[in-house]
Amino acid sequence: MGKKKRITIGSVVRTIILFLLVFLTFFPLLLMINMSLKQNVMIANDFFGLPRTIYWTNYMKAFRFIFRPILNSLLVCGTSLVGILMVVSLSGYAFGRMKFKGKKVLYSMVLAVMMIPYALTIIPNYGVVVKLGLLNSFWALIIPYISGQQIFGIILAEAFFHEMPGELFEAARIDGAGDLQQFLRIGLPLSKPILITVGIQVVVAMYNDYMWPSVVITGGDDVKTFCQIVLNNAAGKGSSDLGLITAAFILGTIPLLIITQSCLKYYIQGMMVGAVKG
Numbered sequence: 001m002g003k004k005k006r007i008t009i010g011s012v013v014r015t016i017i018l019f020l021l022v023f024l025t026f027f028p029l030l031l032m033i034n035m036s037l038k039q040n041v042m043i044a045n046d047f048f049g050l051p052r053t054i055y056w057t058n059y060m061k062a063f064r065f066i067f068r069p070i071l072n073s074l075l076v077c078g079t080s081l082v083g084i085l086m087v088v089s090l091s092g093y094a095f096g097r098m099k100f101k102g103k104k105v106l107y108s109m110v111l112a113v114m115m116i117p118y119a120l121t122i123i124p125n126y127g128v129v130v131k132l133g134l135l136n137s138f139w140a141l142i143i144p145y146i147s148g149q150q151i152f153g154i155i156l157a158e159a160f161f162h163e164m165p166g167e168l169f170e171a172a173r174i175d176g177a178g179d180l181q182q183f184l185r186i187g188l189p190l191s192k193p194i195l196i197t198v199g200i201q202v203v204v205a206m207y208n209d210y211m212w213p214s215v216v217i218t219g220g221d222d223v224k225t226f227c228q229i230v231l232n233n234a235a236g237k238g239s240s241d242l243g244l245i246t247a248a249f250i251l252g253t254i255p256l257l258i259i260t261q262s263c264l265k266y267y268i269q270g271m272m273v274g275a276v277k278g
Contacts, residue, residue, distance in 0.1 A: 036062075036247040043242050055243065062247035068222070069229040070252060076141045076225065077206045083146035084153065084202055085195055091150070092157020092191075093183050097169060107158070113151050121148065122215060129216055136219035145206050153198035160194045161187055196263050207256060226252045 035043055036058050038051040094100075095107050125144045134140040164187070172182045210227045217224050230248050 032246045035242055036250055038243055040241045040243050058243040058247035061244050062251050066226055066248045066252055069224055069226040073207050073226040076138055077203050080142045080145040081199055084150050087150045088153035088157050088198055091154045093161050093187050095158040096161025110154055126215055135216055140216035149202040156194055200263055
């Protein structure tokens with residue numbers, strides 16, 4: 001028989017702290033779910049109390065309220081994602097496998113871009129969008145997202161391609177495959193975990209972005225994103241119905257949950273590869 005694990009004061013304290021952290025993590029979510037199932041008057045009179053009757057009307061109203069903004073966000077994220085993954089895969093392969101003059105200088109410049117705070121790029125990006133005449137359009141979001149969300153992915157992809165066995169590419173080169181064929185037939189299929197990891201991270205960042213859409217999308221609600229619509233109302237610039245707003249928040253997270261859950265296996269693989277090879 002195995003020895004019984006000795007209970008010490010330290011283990012008890014660690015367990016209490018762990019449960020406390022778990023509670024603090026999930027309490028806001030549970031509170032938001034509770035609020036979404038109550039009428040606004042019940043939220044005002046009994047904020048922490050459980051709903052006496054479940055008020056599903058909040059979700060029906062919220063669905064009509066955020067259906068178009070969610071579609072806008074998914075359209076922007078999907079279009080931007082295609083451009084980002086194209087740039088990440090091609091740039092990562094070029095930096096990781098190819099030899100050309102100025103490669104170290106260019107890669108150093110890519111690393112240097114990571115040191116620039118996001119807030120400092122808003123004004124120059126806004127100037128570019130204005131000059132191109134893209135204000136209040138989806139392209140005002142898509143083009144800056146493609147240019148700004150690729151940096152971390154390029155670094156991960158470069159590390160992945162650099163550590164790939166050179167024998168694979170050498171054998172393809174002997175068979176007459178050029179750099180593009182080597183990339184399409186060897187590099188790209190094997191880089192799926194890394195690209196999915198990058199894709200999930202950038203989609204979550206773009207979908208949850210509020211600052212940049214609020215700067216360049218100032219017209220009608222037809223082109224506004226999910227976070228822009230919901231957070232504006234939560235800040236008192238629209239509906240003051242807390243039940244409706246919390247229901248909208250919950251419904252708006254469903255697309256991200258579906259995307260993340262469907263790619264979770266590859267995401268974990270990509271994170272492990274990036275941690276080891278980076």
